[in-house]
Amino acid sequence: GGALLVELLTGSPDALAAECFMAFPLPGAVRADAWFDDTPPAHVRAAAGRDERSVRGLVEDVLSAISADSLMAHVERLSRYPGGALRTRYTRRDECLTEAEPYLVGQLGAVLPEGAPVDTQRFGILGYTCEEGPSGPQMVYPAHNLIGVLEGAADRGGCYIVSAHYDATAQRSFRDGYYWWCDSASPGADDNATGAAVLIETARALSGVQLPFDVRFALMSGEELGLLGSSEYADSI
DSSP, rough: OOOOOOOOOOSSSOOOOOOOOOOOOOOOOOOOOOGGGOOOOOOHHHHHTTTTTHHHHHHHHHHHTHHHHHHHHHHHHBBBBBTOOBBBOOOOOIIIIIIIHHHHHHHHHHHHHHHHEEEEEEEEEEETTTTGGGGGGGGEEEEEEEEEEEOSSOOOOEEEEEEEEEOOOOOOOOOSOOOOOSSSOOOIIIIIIIHHHHHHHHHHHTTSSSSSEEEEEEEESSGGGSHHHHHHHHHOO
């Protein structure tokens, strides 16, 4: 039900990977000190009228504004219907565009300041048809990245990007039987409705803060099919 840290005394790491959704070897040594460094970056520390104490106070205010109830509400809305039935956000399924996308665009528009741009980046993904399956012809399925922008007060010539993917898959969720994306659900509550929820809540918490730089909130599609949305977005900026 979660992550495990294991030591292999015998056998091959490949055998473990075959039994798990994902398995990663740890490096021989890890430096973790940077993970716990909450020192504001230089350009924030140097901002006029802000000393380190005020900046740290601003960070604490933003963190305290995060709502666990809001996070859970987003996850539940993205992963199941009101009656409890599982939703699907598989990229090639219509529901990804007709249900997940309108909800996410609406939430970004609601939490960002009035007039903040929320754009859709459209691209195509190849895939087989439900009628004929892998042995039949391929077609191009539409996929959309969703990008909301919190504009900064000054032109710093760059931006920060907060990203998550909102598509899901259940391809490796069943030990017995074959997952058929055409009629099987992919609710993806933890992969990655949680990430999408954090992105929306982060946008809400930061919207009341005057920042000197732009922040882009990018919700990617096609991640489960090979980081396709991320590649599309990276190639465009």
